[in-house]
Amino acid sequence: MNEQLEQLKSKYKNTPLPDELDFVVKKAIKQSKKRHVGWMKNLVGVGAAAIILVTGINASPAFAKALSDVPLVGSLVKVLTFTELKVDEGTAKANIKVPAITNMENKTLEAALNNKYLEESKKLYSDFTAEMKELKKNGGGHTGVDSGYEVKTDNDQILAIGRYVVNTVGSSSTTFKYDTIDKKNQLLITLPSLFKENSYIRLISENIKEQMRHQMKADPDKTYWVDDKVNFESFEGIAKDQSFYINNDGKLVISFDKYEVAPGYMGVVEFIIPTHVIADALVSNVYIN
Amino acid sequence: MKKRFEKLLIDFITENKENMYCLAFSYVKNAENALDIVQDTIQKALSSSETLKSEGSIKSWFYRILVNTSIDFLRKQKRIQVVDDKTLEFHSPTGGDVYPDIDLEKALEELPHPYRTVIVLRYFEDLKIDEIAEVMNENISTVKTRLYQGLRKLRIKMSDEILEEVK
Numbered sequence: 001m002n003e004q005l006e007q008l009k010s011k012y013k014n015t016p017l018p019d020e021l022d023f024v025v026k027k028a029i030k031q032s033k034k035r036h037v038g039w040m041k042n043l044v045g046v047g048a049a050a051i052i053l054v055t056g057i058n059a060s061p062a063f064a065k066a067l068s069d070v071p072l073v074g075s076l077v078k079v080l081t082f083t084e085l086k087v088d089e090g091t092a093k094a095n096i097k098v099p100a101i102t103n104m105e106n107k108t109l110e111a112a113l114n115n116k117y118l119e120e121s122k123k124l125y126s127d128f129t130a131e132m133k134e135l136k137k138n139g140g141g142h143t144g145v146d147s148g149y150e151v152k153t154d155n156d157q158i159l160a161i162g163r164y165v166v167n168t169v170g171s172s173s174t175t176f177k178y179d180t181i182d183k184k185n186q187l188l189i190t191l192p193s194l195f196k197e198n199s200y201i202r203l204i205s206e207n208i209k210e211q212m213r214h215q216m217k218a219d220p221d222k223t224y225w226v227d228d229k230v231n232f233e234s235f236e237g238i239a240k241d242q243s244f245y246i247n248n249d250g251k252l253v254i255s256f257d258k259y260e261v262a263p264g265y266m267g268v269v270e271f272i273i274p275t276h277v278i279a280d281a282l283v284s285n286v287y288i289n
Numbered sequence: 290m291k292k293r294f295e296k297l298l299i300d301f302i303t304e305n306k307e308n309m310y311c312l313a314f315s316y317v318k319n320a321e322n323a324l325d326i327v328q329d330t331i332q333k334a335l336s337s338s339e340t341l342k343s344e345g346s347i348k349s350w351f352y353r354i355l356v357n358t359s360i361d362f363l364r365k366q367k368r369i370q371v372v373d374d375k376t377l378e379f380h381s382p383t384g385g386d387v388y389p390d391i392d393l394e395k396a397l398e399e400l401p402h403p404y405r406t407v408i409v410l411r412y413f414e415d416l417k418i419d420e421i422a423e424v425m426n427e428n429i430s431t432v433k434t435r436l437y438q439g440l441r442k443l444r445i446k447m448s449d450e451i452l453e454e455v456k
Contacts, residue, residue: 004393004445005412011394012413015311018320021327025306028328029299032335138333142325264366 092132097148106186144168160245174258178245205237250289316359349423404439
């Protein structure tokens with residue numbers, strides 16, 4: 001064989017072996033031997049548990065009622081954890097927290113939001129169990145889903161709830177969705193509703209590109225897909241209904257999911273839009289100032 | 290019959306675990322993911338040992354699972370992979386430049402999977418051309434063409450011995 005290839009081969013053969021290799025190999029062999037009988041039974045058990053949990057939520061108006069009767073602390077709109085769906089099967093893990101909003105005077109909006117949260121969580125859970133089943137059929141593997149919420153802003157005017165979903169299959173992907181509620185007027189705020197017309201899309205997009213360039217210049221470890229550097233899926237602009245919320249300082253925050261505008265290691269990224277950039281396009285300064 | 294294959298398979302796995310790891314690592318480039326792939330591959334192999342036709346084909350049958358598991362894993366991280374292809378184009382001038390050896394390793398890493406896989410299996414894992422064809426589910430002449438093109442992309446000087454084989 002030729003010298004160049006010999007060189008490459010010796011490099012390849014000298015890949016450092018981790019100490020865990022023996023253990024991983026032995027474990028995989030052992031699990032495969034055991035698995036032949038066990039998993040079908042397990043799966044039936046998990047399915048049954050899931051049905052009980054989900055129907056529990058649906059069929060218990062008393063439980064739902066109990067939540068809305070939580071003693072009034074002032075008359076503040078509150079977010080609390082409605083329920084948690086958990087599975088821990090060794091290589092398959094799910095942890096889904098479902099938020100619920102209480103004490104809103106606008107009951108229609110409250111119900112609509114809570115229903116949406118519950119529906120999305122149930123969907124996540126059923127997708128997860130389907131995937132787990134599929135993986136087991138194909139001989140196992142890791143999978144996981146972790147979902148919950150963060151209260152981003154809670155002041156007199158605004159309540160902003162961010163719900164995240166982290167999917168772990170090999171690598172992980174994260175998505176964030178926000179709902180921003182006007183507590184005084186009991187309204188759900190959408191991004192287009194903040195502005196007089198569509199010019200905000202361009203204003204915000206340009207500002208974000210500028211921030212991306214600036215951040216990359218200041219810190220070489222940061223990367224955004226902007227200015228066609230890698231000529232695929234370069235960031236062109238935000239969506240009309242891009243994920244956003246309003247922070248405690250009354251600033252508009254635009255959020256991008258993992259992989260949306262930057263490589264995975266950057267995670268979920270957020271940009272605070274300086275108010276002067278969008279001032280002319282805003283309907284009013286009530287929320288953003 | 291099935292039991293006997295299973296026993297053979299476990300022996301094969303135990304003897305070749307280092308090779309398996311090196312191959313997986315050559316795709317994913319980190320220990321944690323390489324271990325995951327080794328584990329997945331063993332489980333897939335043992336749970337489908339009934340598809341193994343004869344004793345003699347264990348090697349290529351097993352490598353096939355390993356290669357497919359690795360490529361599947363990379364496909365899930367596709368967005369990162371796409372960058373790699375672009376970088377590849379950028380780094381592969383069509384002129385007659387000779388790569389300095391430091392870059393040879395990098396060039397190999399950046400070769401598209403079908404080319405890299407044949408080179409790794411042929412020269413590092415010492416599989417025969419017909420075994421590689423089985424692993425990749427391609428015919429023998431495709432494997433030869435890829436091997437030749439792959440070596441050319443790496444600007445490896447091909448001796449008569451190598452040329453003889455890929456012709």
